[in-house]
Amino acid sequence: MHYVYILYSKFADRFYIGESANVELRLDYHRRGEERYTGRASDWELVFKKVVPDRERARSIEHNIKSSKSRKSILRWIKGPDNMVSTP
Numbered sequence: 001m002h003y004v005y006i007l008y009s010k011f012a013d014r015f016y017i018g019e020s021a022n023v024e025l026r027l028d029y030h031r032r033g034e035e036r037y038t039g040r041a042s043d044w045e046l047v048f049k050k051v052v053p054d055r056e057r058a059r060s061i062e063h064n065i066k067s068s069k070s071r072k073s074i075l076r077w078i079k080g081p082d083n084m085v086s087t088p
Contacts, residue, residue, distance in 0.1 A: 003021070
């Protein structure tokens with residue numbers, strides 16, 4: 001089991017898209033500032049999570065989201081039916 005996830009930082013007003021077998025562990029890693037891109041903020045929140053069968057599929061979806069380079073596209077993923085994170 002693998003996951004595609006999207007994090008959001010209010011402080012940086014940025015999204016981060018990633019994939020992992022353990023999203024909670026990765027979120028802690030990002031919040032501790034151990035990643036170059038996410039190190040600029042510590043308030044990262046999980047706003048999207050989708051389960052996929054394997055890492056190859058997760059990386060493919062991650063690439064599709066990242067290649068859109070569009071905030072609107074990211075927000076569509078977050079608000080879409082595949083999101084396992086409850087959004088207000």
